[in-house]
Amino acid sequence: MGLDEDYIEKVLGDQGQHMAVNYYPPCPEPELTYGLPRHTDPNTITILLQDQQVAGLQVLHNGKWVAVNPYPNAFVVNIGDQIQALSNGNYTSVWHRATVNTDRERISVASFLCPANDAIICPAVKDGSPAKYKKFSYDEYYKTFWSGNLDKEHCLELFKK
Numbered sequence: 345m346g347l348d349e350d351y352i353e354k355v356l357g358d359q360g361q362h363m364a365v366n367y368y369p370p371c372p373e374p375e376l377t378y379g380l381p382r383h384t385d386p387n388t389i390t391i392l393l394q395d396q397q398v399a400g401l402q403v404l405h406n407g408k409w410v411a412v413n414p415y416p417n418a419f420v421v422n423i424g425d426q427i428q429a430l431s432n433g434n435y436t437s438v439w440h441r442a443t444v445n446t447d448r449e450r451i452s453v454a455s456f457l458c459p460a461n462d463a464i465i466c467p468a469v470k471d472g473s474p475a476k477y478k479k480f481s482y483d484e485y486y487k488t489f490w491s492g493n494l495d496k497e498h499c500l501e502l503f504k505k
């Protein structure tokens with residue numbers, strides 16, 4: 345992104361790390377529901393440990409849902425909304441969802457790296473190109489994110505200039 349090495353660290357402030365352990369029980373009619381409906385992650389970066397035996401994560405790529413199958417000894421790293429905002433849309437926060445299975449349970453462990461609540465996020469544009477998003481605090485973003493319809497609209501759309 346052409347920024348100073350410590351730019352992002354300074355902007356994010358005193359970062360937090362939240363963890364979620366997702367348990368998806370077997371579902372008799374998996375085609376009728378999702379373990380997690382489609383969403384983007386509101387934070388900066390998510391490090392995801394997938395169940396090594398059971399697949400379920402899918403990402404939206406070029407308009408199609410693509411399975412991200414478990415890979416031995418590897419984490420999945422997702423770019424979240426704050427990196428999309430900071431990079432002025434150059435890095436995109438991917439739509440993703442989790443499916444369920446008829447006869448197998450699945451577990452995933454997500455570690456969400458988050459800016460400080462009072463961090464002020466705005467696009468870091470160096471070359472004079474126009475910023476696509478407004479300036480906002482992470483606290484404001486997070487509240488907006490959870491007050492909306494997670495699976496309908498990309499929350500960053502609400503912060504467009």
Ligand SMILES: O=C(O)CCC(=O)C(=O)O
Pocket residue numbers: 364366380385392394400401440441442451452454
């Ligand atoms: O279970 C998964 O593979 C995805 C979990 C996820 O997207 C999340 O916790 O935000």
Ligand SMILES: [Fe+2]
Pocket residue numbers: 383384385390440
């Ligand atoms: Fe997620």
